[in-house]
Each structure stands twice: as structure tokens, then as C-alpha cells.
Amino acid sequence: MNYKIKSRIWIEVDDRVFLGEGRIQLLKAIDEVGSLSKAAKALQLSYKKAWHLLNSMNTSGKQHITTNSIGGKGGGGTQLTEYGRDLIKIFDQINKNCWSFLDQELEALKKLDEEK
Amino acid sequence: MNYKIKSRIWIEVDDRVFLGEGRIQLLKAIDEVGSLSKAAKALQLSYKKAWHLLNSMNTSGKQHITTNSIGGKGGGGTQLTEYGRDLIKIFDQINKNCWSFLDQELEALKKLDEEK
Numbered sequence: 001m002n003y004k005i006k007s008r009i010w011i012e013v014d015d016r017v018f019l020g021e022g023r024i025q026l027l028k029a030i031d032e033v034g035s036l037s038k039a040a041k042a043l044q045l046s047y048k049k050a051w052h053l054l055n056s057m058n059t060s061g062k063q064h065i066t067t068n069s070i071g072g073k074g075g076g077g078t079q080l081t082e083y084g085r086d087l088i089k090i091f092d093q094i095n096k097n098c099w100s101f102l103d104q105e106l107e108a109l110k111k112l113d114e115e116k
Numbered sequence: 117m118n119y120k121i122k123s124r125i126w127i128e129v130d131d132r133v134f135l136g137e138g139r140i141q142l143l144k145a146i147d148e149v150g151s152l153s154k155a156a157k158a159l160q161l162s163y164k165k166a167w168h169l170l171n172s173m174n175t176s177g178k179q180h181i182t183t184n185s186i187g188g189k190g191g192g193g194t195q196l197t198e199y200g201r202d203l204i205k206i207f208d209q210i211n212k213n214c215w216s217f218l219d220q221e222l223e224a225l226k227k228l229d230e231e232k
Contacts (some may be wrong), residue, residue, distance in 0.1 A: 001129055001178055002129060002130050002131075003128070003129055003134070004127070004128045004129075004131070005125060005126075005128075005210070006125065006127075007123050007124065007125045007126075008124045008215065009121060009122065009123045009198070009218065010121075010122050010123075011119060011120070011122075011222070011225065012119070012120045012121075012122060013117055014118050015118075020118070020228065022162065032211060034152050036204050051156075058217050059169060059232060062117055062229045062232065063232060066126075066135060083228075083232060086223075086228055087228075090224050090225050090228060093224065094121070094125065094218070094221045094222075094224065097217075097221055098123065098214065098217065098218060099219070101213075101217045102210070103127065104179055104216070105210045105213055107126070108206050108210065109127065109203075109206055112199075112202055112203075112206060113178045116178065116179060116198060
């Protein structure tokens with residue numbers, strides 16, 4: 001049997017979502033393109049939805065995750081803070097660790113098949 | 117910060133879902149009430165949907181997960197096989213282990229807050 005085990009994780013603060021896969025994707029896109037509106041476009045999210053997701057992260061976290069730069073050629077932009085980049089790293093690492101852990105756990109199912 | 121980490125896991129066979137939380141719930145309900153139609157009702161699933169879920173499990177697993185008894189007072193019923201009950205146990209155990217594992221992993225996030 002060709003088994004695979006999959007997972008989706010998310011982190012809550014005070015019982016409300018703080019970080020999840022979609023939110024981390026948004027942060028990565030902001031880091032890449034330097035603008036919330038461009039990041040939203042790239043992920044095919046409405047600006048409103050993206051703004052709410054980012055606002056929720058900025059107000060739930062211990063520190064701000066992004067800063068805004070105003071004006072300049074082509075208007076202002078949004079940049080990740082060091083804290084924001086650290087959160088991406090931690091989330092990705094936990095996800096990776098979880099996948100490895102679950103791959104080991106799957107052995108229980110394979111063992112059952114051998115016994116039966 | 118009052119962090120919690122949550123997860124949802126599922127197991128695939130040949131890249132198609134075999135077991136997930138909803139499917140395990142259905143198996144538990146069948147085990148409780150001894151009938152697919154009653155189990156579907158209890159979970160507010162249509163009979164058609166419940167039938168497809170169960171059929172998918174029965175045809176993807178190494179062995180049959182349920183057996184049907186025909187006729188008798190009140191019509192036939194559906195019972196879990198020993199293999200079916202083992203799958204519930206394994207899935208629940210992997211889930212529990214995953215939650216404990218993720219609780220430890222969350223320390224990385226708490227440490228970040230302390231450093232900053």
C-alpha cells in the first residue's frame with residue numbers, strides 16, 4: 001500500500017488564528033514584491049482580504065510583522081520586519097518537523113497491514 | 117502570549133484520501149449505531165455522501181472496514197471489522213502524538229518572544 005500522511009497546521013493566539021499556511025504565503029509574497037497590493041494580486045486575493053489577514057497578524061503578534069514606507073517613486077511599500085521573517089522561518093521549520101514526525105508515525109499503519 | 121498550535125491530518129493511499137477526521141467520525145458513528153443510514157443522520161450527512169465516503173475507505177484499505185448484515189427486524193445493518201476498529205485506534209493515536217509533538221515545537225515561537 002502506497003500510504004502518505006499529510007497535515008495542515010496553524011497557530012492561534014487567544015483562540016484566534018495568528019499564523020497559517022495562507023498567511024505565511026502572504027508574508028512571503030510581501031517579502032518578495034515589497035508591497036501588499038502586489039502580493040495580494042500575485043496570490044489572487046482581494047486587497048481587502050489581504051489587508052485584513054496582515055492586520056490580524058500585526059495586531060496579534062508580540063511585535064509588528066511589517067512596516068510601511070510612504071511615498072517615493074511608484075508609491076509606498078510594505079516590508080517585513082526581522083520578527084516577521086523569523087515567524088516565517090519558525091512556521092516552515094515546525095511544518096517540516098511535523099511532516100518528518102508523521103512519516104514515522106505512519107509506521108503503525110504499515111505494521112497493521114503486515115500483521116493482518 | 118497565549119499560543120496554541122493546531123493541526124489536521126489525513127492519510128492518503130495512491131494520492132487519494134483514505135482516512136481523515138470526517139471519515140473517522142463516520143466510522144465511529146457506524147460502530148455506535150450499527151447502521152450507515154443512522155450514522156449519516158447522526159452526523160447530518162446525506163446517505164449518498166456517507167455511502168461514498170465508506171465505499172472509498174472499503175475499496176482503498178488493505179481489508180474491508182465494514183461488513184453488512186442483511187434483513188432481520190428493522191432491516192440490515194453495518195458493522196465495523198476488527199481492521200476498521202484498528203484503523204480508528206491508529207488514526208486517533210497518531211493525532212494525539214502529533215498534538216503532543218506540536219506542543220513541544222511551539223517552544224521555538226515562545227523562545228523568539230523572549231529574545232526580542
